[in-house]
Amino acid sequence: MKDQIGSFFYFPSINFQKSAGGFGPIRVNNREVIAEPFEKPEEEFDLLIGDWSYFNYKLARRIFRLQVQGGPIDRLHMLINGKMPFNNPFRYPHESFEVEEGKTYRFRISNVGSKLSFNFRIQDQKLVLVETEGSYTQQIVLDSLDVHVGQSYSVLVTADRPVSDYYIAATPSQFTEPPNDDLNGVAVLHYRGSTTKPSGPLPAGPFPSHPTLSSDQARSIRSNMTAGAARSNPQGSFNVTNATISQTFILVGSDAVLASFFHYYAINNVSYTTPTTPLKLADYLADGVGVYRLNEFPVNSTKKVFEQGTFVASGIHKGWLEIVLVNDLNIFDFWHLDGYRFFVVGFGDGEWSPASRDTYNIVDAIVRSTVQVYPKGWTTVYVYMDDPGMWNLLYASFVGIFAAASTPAPSPSPAFT
Incomplete structure (x- = not known):
């Protein structure tokens, strides 16, 4: 794969299909001539962790549309690689990872759920963060890591504890509902030769509804500017220090409840409608006429009246686009951009204004394709x-409700929805 390394997972983009289990891990390794910025681990493990509902995805989609601010919370479990928690009452299998004392292992962690962020931790073990979605990070030592919907991380874990079995826990983060053991994902770190099972309470994590701790951690995740990645030159050689912004989109995430009682997520009070004709086919055959509306999406304002439709907005080819993602809800937003990775330059509380640019990190901003927006806050990406092409900007937990965003193209054809 050209110009790409890192930890990812594949998933369908629409109609709750990801909730049906249509996902899997992707590893893209460095070329042999490009060293990773850490010693080669003994082994690598994929952890696909996410909330899962007893409802089939079609029923979950219908229920979701009748809920306000987030959809169904009940009948959820947190699964690790599709398996129930350790010591679950149903006696279903749990996930386990075997390690050898003194060796170091790479855990590639992805949040494949549709609703819940989780806090990941391993009992009595330190996590060394090294990579996220194709970007090597400055290495920081953590007791736990918040992983938001759609995000992927790599951490190194050294098996330096006494030989035993230890809990691996993924518990809801930024969560205000009463504690619920069904929402705790639990696996086992098994030291080779151990005959002792984990027991007692799970390792304590941060307070689950404390956004400041989570946002402080997010700000601490920065790019390793000197590491080689997909190419032999340092990944920091392409950066935003001297970026000249060609366009600014201000996108406000919200929800709307119509007279029909159906619930919709919207961007700038517009909810995207998936057409029966694929956008690129419509573009090729008829320049999109009758299928989508080009450059009618309000990229810097919010419509006074809620609207549904298929919109495509144009961007400037080989220009820098600033996207300000604003969250008016009391719950988390999660945004993912297909076809691109972006520089996460800022997080903030309250209203965004041009003066907020003074707080941006344009020195060593992390590069990724999925980002969170904290309740009543904003996040800015470059x-x-x-x-060139048409690319989806997905919003609202990737449950399949997405909206037009923007499109660069060297030709008259639009490039991104």
Whole structure:
């Protein structure tokens, strides 16, 4: 794969299909001539962790549309690689990872759920963060890591504890509901030769509804500017220090409840409608006429009246696009951009204003494709528009409700929805 390394997972983008289990891990390794910025681990493990509902995805989609601010919370479990928690009352299998004392292992962790962020930790073990979604990070030592919907991380874990079995826990983060053991994902770190099972309470994590701890951690995740990645030159050689912004989109995430009692997520009070004709086919055959509306999406304002439709907005080819993602809800937003990775330059509380740019990190901003927006807050990303085509900007937990965003193209054809 050209110009890409890192930890990812594949998933369908629409109609709750990801909730049906349509996902899997992707590892993209460095070329042999490019060293990773850490010693080669003894082994690597994929952890696909996420909330799972007893409801089939079609029923869950219908229920979701009748709920306000987040959809169904009940009948959820947190699964690790599709398996129930250790010591679950149903006696279903749990996930386990075997390690050898003194060796170091790489855990590639992805949140494949549809609703819940989780806090990941391993009993009595330190986590060394090294990579996220294709970007090597400055290495920081953590007791636990918040992983938001759609995000992927790599951490190194050294088996330096006495030979035993230890809990691996993934518990809801940024969560205000009463504690619920069904929402705790639990696996086992098994030291080779151990005959002792984990027992007692799970390792304590941060307070589950404390956004400041989570946002402080997010700000601490920065790019390793000197590491080689997909190419032999340092990944920091392409950065935003001197970026000249060509366009700014201000996208406000919200929800709307119509007279029909159906619930919709919206961006700038517009909810995207998936057409029966694929956008690129419509573009090729009829320049999109009758299928989508080009450059009618309000990229810097919010419509006074809620609207549904298929919109495509244009970007400037090989220009820098600033996207300000604003969250008016009391719950988390999660945004994912297909076809691109972006520089996460800022997080903030309350209203965004041009003065907020003074707080941006344009020195060593992390590069990724999925980002969280904290309740009643904003997140800003910079995107270099060098990949012509039509690309989805997914919003609202990737449950399949997404909206037009923008499109670069060297030709009249639009590039990104």
